[in-house]
Amino acid sequence: MSERSLRGTQLGSRSLESEVGVEPAPRQLVEFVCEDGHRFKVPFSTDADVPDTWDSGTHGIGMRVGVSEVEEEDAKPARTHWDMLMERRSMEELQVILEERLAIRRGEKTPEV
Numbered sequence: 001m002s003e004r005s006l007r008g009t010q011l012g013s014r015s016l017e018s019e020v021g022v023e024p025a026p027r028q029l030v031e032f033v034c035e036d037g038h039r040f041k042v043p044f045s046t047d048a049d050v051p052d053t054w055d056s057g058t059h060g061i062g063m064r065v066g067v068s069e070v071e072e073e074d075a076k077p078a079r080t081h082w083d084m085l086m087e088r089r090s091m092e093e094l095q096v097i098l099e100e101r102l103a104i105r106r107g108e109k110t111p112e113v
Helices: 002-006 081-088 091-106
Strands: 027-034 039-045 053-055 061-064
Touching: 027 053
Parallel strands: none
Antiparallel strands: 027 039, 027 061, 053 061
């Protein structure tokens, strides 16, 4: 019975609420220019912190119109899984663990519980 009541309602594709009295959030269009001179606009909320650069996806990174130069931030290099592993274990410890795992894999040793 419930299968018949939902037939043809396009469940999830349309909102059942009306848009009467609903106003969108206030926005501002910010213009960016890429190195090739391509101009594009991106909408932001009026109370948002607008970045000095924006990646357009098609023409690369563009600078906001009116900004003369962007400060280079001292970005930390991303810590990889290997870096975090080396903080916890030495190469000797890793070699011992590897030998134990390989022995278990070969069937020479049973895993400890």
